[in-house]
Amino acid sequence: MKIALMGQPNSGKSTIFNHVAGYKAVTSNFPGKTVKYELTKLNLLGRTAELVDLPGTYSLTSFDLAELEARKYLLKGNVDIVINVIDASLLSRSLELTLQLLELKLPMVICLNMIDEAERKGIKIDIEKLSKIFGVPVVPAVAIKGKGIKELFSTAHKVEEKKKIGKTINFSKDVEDVVTKLSIQIKKKQIEQEFNVPERFLALKYLENDSYFMENYKKKSNVLFEEIANFQNILKETHGRQSDVVISSERHHLSMNIYESVVSLTKPHTSLIDYLDNILMHPFLGYISLGLIFYLFFNLIFGAGKMVEEPLLDYFYKLIPLIGKSIDPNTLSFSIISGIVQGLAGGIAIVLPYLFPFLFGLAILEDLGYLPRIAFLLDAFLHKIGLHGKAIIPFILGYGCTVPAIMATRILESERDRFIASVLATMIPCAARMTIIFALVAFYISPQAALAVYILNIIVIIISGKILSRLLPEITPGMILEIPAYHIPSIKVALAKTWLRMKEFIFVAWPLLIVGSTILSLLQYYKMDMLINNFFSPLTSLLGLPLVVGTTLIFGILRKELSMLMLIQAIGTSNVVAVMSTTQIMTFTIFVIFYVPCAATIAVLWKEIGSKRTLFTIAFTTILAIILATITRFVY
Amino acid sequence: MIITLDSIGENQKAKVVSISGGWGVRQRLGCLGIHPGDILTVKRSAIMRGPILVSVHGNQVALGRGVARRVVVEAE
Numbered sequence: 139m140k141i142a143l144m145g146q147p148n149s150g151k152s153t154i155f156n157h158v159a160g161y162k163a164v165t166s167n168f169p170g171k172t173v174k175y176e177l178t179k180l181n182l183l184g185r186t187a188e189l190v191d192l193p194g195t196y197s198l199t200s201f202d203l204a205e206l207e208a209r210k211y212l213l214k215g216n217v218d219i220v221i222n223v224i225d226a227s228l229l230s231r232s233l234e235l236t237l238q239l240l241e242l243k244l245p246m247v248i249c250l251n252m253i254d255e256a257e258r259k260g261i262k263i264d265i266e267k268l269s270k271i272f273g274v275p276v277v278p279a280v281a282i283k284g285k286g287i288k289e290l291f292s293t294a295h296k297v298e299e300k301k302k303i304g305k306t307i308n309f310s311k312d313v314e315d316v317v318t319k320l321s322i323q324i325k326k327k328q329i330e331q332e333f334n335v336p337e338r339f340l341a342l343k344y345l346e347n348d349s350y351f352m353e354n355y356k357k358k359s360n361v362l363f364e365e366i367a368n369f370q371n372i373l374k375e376t377h378g379r380q381s382d383v384v385i386s387s388e389r390h391h392l393s394m395n396i397y398e399s400v401v402s403l404t405k406p407h408t409s410l411i412d413y414l415d416n417i418l419m420h421p422f423l424g425y426i427s428l429g430l431i432f433y434l435f436f437n438l439i440f441g442a443g444k445m446v447e448e449p450l451l452d453y454f455y456k457l458i459p460l461i462g463k464s465i466d467p468n469t470l471s472f473s474i475i476s477g478i479v480q481g482l483a484g485g486i487a488i489v490l491p492y493l494f495p496f497l498f499g500l501a502i503l504e505d506l507g508y509l510p511r512i513a514f515l516l517d518a519f520l521h522k523i524g525l526h527g528k529a530i531i532p533f534i535l536g537y538g539c540t541v542p543a544i545m546a547t548r549i550l551e552s553e554r555d556r557f558i559a560s561v562l563a564t565m566i567p568c569a570a571r572m573t574i575i576f577a578l579v580a581f582y583i584s585p586q587a588a589l590a591v592y593i594l595n596i597i598v599i600i601i602s603g604k605i606l607s608r609l610l611p612e613i614t615p616g617m618i619l620e621i622p623a624y625h626i627p628s629i630k631v632a633l634a635k636t637w638l639r640m641k642e643f644i645f646v647a648w649p650l651l652i653v654g655s656t657i658l659s660l661l662q663y664y665k666m667d668m669l670i671n672n673f674f675s676p677l678t679s680l681l682g683l684p685l686v687v688g689t690t691l692i693f694g695i696l697r698k699e700l701s702m703l704m705l706i707q708a709i710g711t712s713n714v715v716a717v718m719s720t721t722q723i724m725t726f727t728i729f730v731i732f733y734v735p736c737a738a739t740i741a742v743l744w745k746e747i748g749s750k751r752t753l754f755t756i757a758f759t760t761i762l763a764i765i766l767a768t769i770t771r772f773v774y
Numbered sequence: 775m776i777i778t779l780d781s782i783g784e785n786q787k788a789k790v791v792s793i794s795g796g797w798g799v800r801q802r803l804g805c806l807g808i809h810p811g812d813i814l815t816v817k818r819s820a821i822m823r824g825p826i827l828v829s830v831h832g833n834q835v836a837l838g839r840g841v842a843r844r845v846v847v848e849a850e
Contacts, residue, residue: 196805201798230831231807259832347797379810382797386804387811421821514836518824526838527825551798616838617825618802623834 139187140216141294144208144239145223146232147194148622150251152176153281154223154290155191161634163191164542166504168531169620170194170549173204175211182295190217197386198238199348203548206350212242215334219245219298221290226256226263226278227623230397234389236272240304241339246274247294249286253278255623260406268400273305282628306338307396309388312376317341320369327362345370346382411624418508424515431508435499436589439572440580443492447577450487451712454479470663477659477707481652484703485643492573493643497636500538504635505627509534510619517617523600524607525550526617529559536566538639540739543568544746551615558606560747561755562599564735565762567592570647570698571731578702579727582715591727598732598766602758647697654693654700655707661689667708680764681725682771684709684718694730696737701730725770733763775849780826780842782816788847789813795844807831808845 143151147169155163159178164171176191192211193204212220222239224232229250239246250256250263269276275293279286296302308314320341324330330337333351343351344366352366370381377384417423458476465472503509509531517527528549536543543563547556567575580588661667667689671678674688686708694701705726709717718726734756735743743752782788790812793800807830808814817834818827825836837845 197801199801201802228831228833231805231833234805346801379792380797380800383793383800383804383810386801387809390804390807390809390812419818419827421818510836514820514825514827517836517838518820518822521838527836613840615798616840617836618799618806618838618841619836620806621827621834621836 139182139185139218139298141187141189141219141221141291141298142212142217143189143191143221143223144212144235145194145249146196146225146228146235147620149194149223149225149228149232150281151194151223152191154221154249154251154279154287155189156634157281157284157287158189158291161631161638164635164638165631166501166509166635167507167622167625168504168509169622170202170204170531171504171546173545173548174207180291182291185295195235197235198242199343199346199382202551212244213333213335217244219247219294221247221249221294223249223251226250226253227259227261229256229261229263229401230393233393233396234386237307237389237392238339238342240272240274240306241336241342243303243306243336243339245297245301246304247290247297248272248274248276249290250276250278251281253286254280258407258409260404262402262404264400264402268396271305271307271396271400274302282625282631307392309385309392313373313384313388316369316372317345320344320366323362323365329362342385345373346385347380411626414624415511418511419514424511428512428515431503435503436592437585438499439492439495440576440585440588442495443576444581446491447487447581450491451483454483454487455712457483470660473659473663474656477656478652480659480707481648481655481703483712484655484699484706485648485651488577488703488706489570489573489643489647489699490640492576493569493640494636496569496572497538497639498632500534501632501635502627505625505632507622507624510621513617513619514621521614523558523562523603524610524614525555525559525603526614528617528619529555532559532563533566536563536568537572538569539642540564540566540568540735541742544739544742547746552612554610554612555614557747557751558603558610560743561606561751561758562603564739564743564755564759565595565599565602565732567595567731568698570643570736573699574702574727574730578714578723582723583720587724591724591731594728595731598762602762647699650697651700651703654696654704658689658693658704658707662708677764681729681767683722683726687726691730691733694736695734698730698736721771721774724774725767728770729763729767731763732766733760735759776846777849778843779814779816779828779837779845779847780839782826782847782849784816784819787813787815787850789850791846791848793845795841799841799844803841803845806835807833808835813850814847 145151152163152165152172158180163176172193178189180187180189192208195205195208198209222236265276277286277290277293279290321337324337324340330340373381373384418427461475513527513530516530520526520529532543532546535546544560547559550556550559575588575591579591671685671688678685678688690701690704690708693704706712790810792810793803815829816826817829823839825838826842827836
């Protein structure tokens with residue numbers, strides 16, 4: 139049995155999914171965070187079922203890649219039951235998708251999520267009446283608190299057993315007549331079977347001019363195509379609007395009517411959080427708060443990280459000579475053991491102290507709903523680099539990890555925007571590179587210097603954006619973005635999300651780190667590292683860096699934080715300033731931030747923007763890194 | 775008076791007359807509850823010809839300046 143969670147963006151599908159699966163799908167308070175589907179198995183009253191969390195979609199006429207993915211999955215035809223998740227506080231708008239889902243004639247349950255939020259807004263919903271109108275069960279829930287989830291799934295089970303399909307609700311008579319006539323034509327030619335959808339659904343998609351269904355048809359028969367155009371014209375003439383507007387207006391009116399018949403409005407309870415936008419979106423205070431929030435965020439990460447890094451490094455620093463006392467430092471086994479210890483130490487003492495506060499802080503900002511506000515504030519600035527406000531979301535996620543940032547570019551409508559945003563996202567210092575900035579620059583030079591690195595980085599991104607948008611002079615489609623209500627973040631959920639993101643470091647990067655530092659130990663033991671270092675010597679001498687840095691740059695392609703940890707190992711001390719000057723530290727950091735994206739990023743770029751553009755990105759960033767690092771060498 | 779949405783001031787109401795953009799813009803706005811006939815309230819207008827924030831059916835939507843220019847409205 140396959141159950142699909144389907145609903146508009148930000149309605150809580152992933153929250154329901156996580157309640158069943160454990161925290162597996164990242165949730166945040168911004169529309170469109172789920173860009174690919176996630177699967178889990180669950181035991182439903184003794185039967186094994188598969189639950190799929192689909193990206194949110196406003197309608198079944200889809201525009202961006204994430205929405206298309208959701209629709210494609212649903213139309214593939216092996217979904218046994220649909221759970222239509224609705225944000226109850228946005229009921230009237232959400233019903234437009236519900237009407238379309240009913241047209242698919244699949245067994246369905248409606249989940250009225252965030253029912254508490256709706257009540258707070260003074261929206262009281264007659265659940266029984268709603269269920270009667272649609273002919274499918276309606277289950278109220280508060281997914282974030284786990285309320286109603288059990289009932290939701292037991293209802294889904296019952297519906298699946300009975301194969302209960304909802305009612306199709308008719309439009310006004312003249313529109314319905316056109317729809318019926320076209321449906322009959324479709325049925326006659328059996329086109330609906332090809333798509334595996336009901337004929338009425340297909341008729342509506344044709345009247346809506348949905349490009350996916352239209353193009354697929356244009357190739358095959360011109361006869362029906364002419365008829366479609368004819369029916370579209372009838373609607374256009376009788377209503378004075380394009381046929382797609384006629385259909386969407388019909389759905390809109392139906393939804394509004396249903397909404398009015400099931401809802402009784404009472405006085406809304408306002409809370410302090412409703413006034414937050416008076417500051418955070420204010421034309422002047424908004425920008426001040428934005429700067430302040432990020433400045434505080436920066437200081438918090440550095441303060442918390444430093445507090446832990448210092449004592450831990452001291453501890454590990456004492457440990458290695460201790461090993462040297464019991465094992466002869468000139469043996470192979472000492473090399474291996476000290477390699478492993480350094481790999482472990484690097485993870486615990488240098489990476490984790492900065493990674494945790496950063497990811498936790500990001501989770502809180504995401505869940506609060508601040509990210510779409512930033513998109514609003516910065517839209518005008520992003521237009522200057524040829525993008526629009528929504529692009530800020532992948533960029534901010536890029537400070538966490540570049541891989542989800544590039545995935546998140548799917549929320550952008552045009553291919554050109556996705557390409558530019560992807561290239562720029564690779565240059566944003568992800569959490570791995572952040573640990574380098576904090577543990578090297580902030581720790582050994584000064585926090586101000588680290589802040590300067592971030593500012594320089596933003597300037598370089600702006601200039602690169604300008605260059606790229608000059609190369610691809612196409613007008614960005616402009617921002618249309620829902621600004622969701624604030625939600626008070628749950629600490630438990632934020633911790634779960636932080637843990638999900640840290641797992642990537644702990645289970646993928648850390649083992650790599652330990653293996654990497656062991657390999658480096660072996661290379662050093664057999665004096666092979668010099669071969670690699672000599673190969674890189676033209677680069678290292680151009681940048682004025684110690685020769686031993688060469689090897690670390692190779693490791694940096696695997697994982698960015700490796701290059702720093704390997705650096706510490708390669709120069710043989712964690713007291714970096716004893717070996718490298720502050721200029722060298724700065725040059726190294728600048729180079730590592732910009733050069734070649736890490737292996738995981740290259741893989742996701744390859745998938746999202748194609749091989750040619752990925753190779754372009756690699757070349758572009760490498761040249762940029764060499765230029766910037768050379769300048770740093772002579773200027774800093 | 776018939777004007778476009780980008781010239782509506784803060785805290786003013788407007789009724790949508792038509793949407794002059796292409797299919798994509800029409801559909802996208804429709805999904806967010808903006809159709810001909812709907813009443814919008816402009817909540818905020820960002821500086822530097824940035825986006826505007828409208829409230830429609832109890833929901834807030836940010837529209838880039840270029841998008842707002844395509845929404846023909848009647849000031850209330």
